[in-house]
Amino acid sequence: MVSIALVSVLGPDRVGLVAAIADHLFGAGVNLRDTAFAALGSGAEFVAVCELPEGVTAQELETGLKQVPELEGAEIRAVPYAFDPSPGPTGNVSHRITISGGDQLGLVARLSEVFKQYAANIVRLEARKLPEENGGLYVTRFAVFVPPEQAGLCLATVRNTAGTMGLDCQIEESLL
Structure with a gap:
């Protein structure tokens, strides 16, 4: 073994x-x-x-x-490592979501709650504030598994949440 x-x-x-x-x-x-x-x-x-x-x-x-x-x-x-090293179905990325704009306090918390509400699993998360000389843009990237039956509502809620905060939202379906 x-x-x-x-x-x-x-x-x-x-x-x-x-x-x-x-x-x-x-x-x-x-x-x-x-x-x-x-x-x-x-x-x-x-x-x-x-x-x-x-x-x-x-x-x-x-x-x-x-x-x-x-x-x-x-x-x-x-x-x-005490866990199974092979990811289950919720460890596979179905969507890649990029949110960008000004720095928003609570953005990760709000979006994490949206994913939880729709039984979506965050597989990877990256958040980065770019230097002021690059515009000071705040970029957050989520790689998530969204159950197919929840995808439409979940992704619409993510777009709406970002929009109400004045942020740009791009969503791609993953090829993985």
């Missing part, structure tokens, strides 16, 4: 960070499953569900990552 671990790295953002992490994991024989990376201000976060080769433990993986020079100053964690 394959051993599954969650690998998490939080530290200063720098060029080559993902390459260093991925190279170390590849060298250890690790197969990446669901993986996410984000620059967060001047920091960065890498998180991955990993299949460990036989004989490699999460603790050994963590110890090895702590020796990678590019990860100096980072918080590194590798722990056994």
Whole structure:
């Protein structure tokens, strides 16, 4: 049976960070499953569900990552993953939604409630305020699973919610 671990790295953002992490994991024989990376201000976060080769433990993986020079100053964690690594139906993205405009306090909370109301699952979420020299635009992207029978009402409510806040809303059906 394959051993599954969650690998998490939080530290200063720098060029080559993902390459260093991925190279170390590849060298250890690790197969990446669901993986996410984000620059967060001047920091960065890498998180991955990993299949460990036989004989490699999460603790050994963590110890090895702590020796990678590019990860100096980072918080590194590798722990056994207690959940099923295969997403269920609500883990599949049916729609990608981008909301943009001025910064709106409570936007993520309001839209999250809309998704909950229609039994839609947020699979990925990204929110970013662009620098003032780029217009100071606030952009929020949701990758969601919306049950087909709820899609029409859910997406109309999302558009209406964004519109009442003076925001632009773009919705794409996912090909995944």
